[in-house]
Amino acid sequence: MTKSKFMLCAVSVAVLLSIATLGKVGAHGDVAPQAVDISGLPTLGEEWLEENPWRDPEGEYWKRAIEVGSSGYNSNCARCHGLGAVSGGLAPDLRYLSADIDGDEWYVERYINGYTQGGITKMPAFGELLGQEAAWAIRTYLETRPDTDMLADHTPALTDIRDKLTALAGEQKTVSELEADVASLKASMEDIASKIESASGAPVADSVASKAAAELDGSDGSVARAAETLKVGLSAAK
Ligand code: HEC
Numbered sequence: 001m002t003k004s005k006f007m008l009c010a011v012s013v014a015v016l017l018s019i020a021t022l023g024k025v026g027a028h029g030d031v032a033p034q035a036v037d038i039s040g041l042p043t044l045g046e047e048w049l050e051e052n053p054w055r056d057p058e059g060e061y062w063k064r065a066i067e068v069g070s071s072g073y074n075s076n077c078a079r080c081h082g083l084g085a086v087s088g089g090l091a092p093d094l095r096y097l098s099a100d101i102d103g104d105e106w107y108v109e110r111y112i113n114g115y116t117q118g119g120i121t122k123m124p125a126f127g128e129l130l131g132q133e134a135a136w137a138i139r140t141y142l143e144t145r146p147d148t149d150m151l152a153d154h155t156p157a158l159t160d161i162r163d164k165l166t167a168l169a170g171e172q173k174t175v176s177e178l179e180a181d182v183a184s185l186k187a188s189m190e191d192i193a194s195k196i197e198s199a200s201g202a203p204v205a206d207s208v209a210s211k212a213a214a215e216l217d218g219s220d221g222s223v224a225r226a227a228e229t230l231k232v233g234l235s236a237a238k
Pocket of ligand 1: 093126
């Protein structure tokens, strides 16, 4: 057998083995891993990075990484680690893993290898199956989750803004006619967003306040979209 054929063989065996392992995660149902759509993110190569390449909120890929990560997390990790990254106690709450190289090292170790105890797979290995772009996107999503208590502190103010935006969206006026009212609500939301920190210590939390504020960009329908984002986000937070 040539070296490359041997390598190919070894890789297929590794993949088959991990699929076999995945099949055994009986306690939580035999759920196959869900492919993650990583379009819009750059490829990172074979070698595993040591640090999240998309941590910087000013970086080109931060926003896309959170979107990809949200979907990747909720289809592959949420059944054990909790919907929206809020753990129900079955497995650790991943929002609190520190957003630095130490946290990254631990995160990647678990992601690549999973966790087996006494021959029982408690967490499947994802490294081979989902790859590292999905890994770091999920990591970016996790580390930008807002601190729930801080979000709760601002829920009354955000509810009030939601009602005002809903009323404005219902008026038969153009976005530019509403400009002054919308600008002041946007400023209040940005102020609130700056006070809601991430649970992981990451510099910026991707909260419902920051999301709705960003949506108020003056485009058609933006007022209604921001009102909807607040409505959905605030009811999920309860
Ligand atoms: C079948 C259940 C299950 C699934 C699915 C699962 N995990 Fe886990 N995970 C666990 C359990 C159980 C532990 C605790 C293992 C231990 O005691 O260290 C854990 C631990 C971890 C840890 C270490 C956390 C810490 O604080 O020590 C990370 C990171 C992690 N998982 C990431 C993920 C990611 C990312 C996904 C989705 C791609 C995922 N897990 C999917 C069950 C699961």
